[in-house]
Amino acid sequence: MDATVGRIEEATYRYGIAMAPVAIRFDLRGASAGIYRSDGRERLIRYNVPIFARYFGANLEETVPHEVAHYVVDVVFGRRGVRPHGVQWRDVMSDFGVPATVRHDWNLDGLGVRRQRRFTYRCGCGVHEVTAVRHNRIRDRGAVYRCRRCRAPLEPT
Numbered sequence: 362m363d364a365t366v367g368r369i370e371e372a373t374y375r376y377g378i379a380m381a382p383v384a385i386r387f388d389l390r391g392a393s394a395g396i397y398r399s400d401g402r403e404r405l406i407r408y409n410v411p412i413f414a415r416y417f418g419a420n421l422e423e424t425v426p427h428e429v430a431h432y433v434v435d436v437v438f439g440r441r442g443v444r445p446h447g448v449q450w451r452d453v454m455s456d457f458g459v460p461a462t463v464r465h466d467w468n469l470d471g472l473g474v475r476r477q478r479r480f481t482y483r484c485g486c487g488v489h490e491v492t493a494v495r496h497n498r499i500r501d502r503g504a505v506y507r508c509r510r511c512r513a514p515l516e517p518t
């Protein structure tokens with residue numbers, strides 16, 4: 362996607378670093394417009410086409426830099442001691458000139474998305490959206506869910 366490549370080029374120029382390759386896929390479904398994952402071998406940005414189709418301008422201006430900022434932070438800082446939407450990520454968003462928005466109140470009716478509240482958790486390799494049911498199990502009953510990729514337990518952000 363040109364917008365993603367453009368943001369990556371912008372970051373490359375701004376920070377003067379060589380950006381590692383990142384795969385871009387358009388297969389994300391559900392309530393998130395985009396997601397960034399890295400398992401140490403592969404870096405991957407996934408976009409949600411139905412959500413982009415409904416809110417194209419907003420996704421181009423916000424979701425694309427949001428996910429590219431995750432990627433930039435991963436390349437520049439790695440994962441250790443870095444919170445997903447922490448100061449490093451917010452700094453990159455600020456450099457991009459984009460509000461550091463994490464949640465949108467978009468109307469997803471008709472896109473086959475269940476209107477269940479989601480909670481953001483992190484693992485060793487990225488960010489997970491956890492359902493309210495799981496969130497309550499973790500919080501109230503000490504349930505442990507692990508990332509299928511890095512096997513790290515999910516922790517609240």
Ligand SMILES: [Zn+2]
Binds near residue numbers: 427431488
């Ligand atoms: Zn994010």
Ligand SMILES: [Zn+2]
Binds near residue numbers: 486487508510512
């Ligand atoms: Zn993980």
